[in-house]
Amino acid sequence: DVKVTQSSRYLVKRTGEKVFLECVQDMDHENMFWYRQDPGLGLRLIYFSYDVKMKEKGDIPEGYSVSREKKERFSLILESASTNQTSMYLCASSSEAEGEYEQYFGPGTRLTVT
């Protein structure tokens, strides 16, 4: 089974702090994604990566950056956390192999910025 893990289930940070959210997948997937989920808005894509050291902006990249130094690990960085970044953050991964299409999601990190 594909396993996507995230470093924390719950996180509380103060405004202005630098925040790191880590995601690791164990299926050698090429693609990795970071979403945030807010009530009534569904999931919105923040950043994604098709390969190591590669990154692409999603729909709402402002205030975030990412790092992918190894294939299995994709980190989301909030350079200076703000209260409007309080949200549920979901990481996902998928394969480029023929016949493999789905994105597999991690358990999520609920971040509160006070």
Next chain:
Amino acid sequence: ELKVEQNPLFLSMQEGKNYTIYCNYSTTSDRLYWYRQDPGKSLESLFVLLSNGAVKQEGRLMASLDTKARLSTLHITAAVHDLSATYFCAVEETSGSRLTFGEGTQLTVNP
């Protein structure tokens, strides 16, 4: 810009009844996904629909895709309480692997 709209956003139904959730999207795509999310949990893949006319069924849920109408439906047959969850459709852009999600449909099945 790809837009995905689901309706209804909230659905309360009685056990044993049938209902359909609709997912409309704005641009051409050949791949559509349905996910389920239980409260406080992550997303679980239900169906992957890969071509026009695709139909998939699992238990009391059946999903279909009409790429010409840019419409997918998730049909619930004889609902049971265990189906209570939020259901998301997601559409894959033709140029890559990224998904655009609908707002989600919060389904409550009452005894």
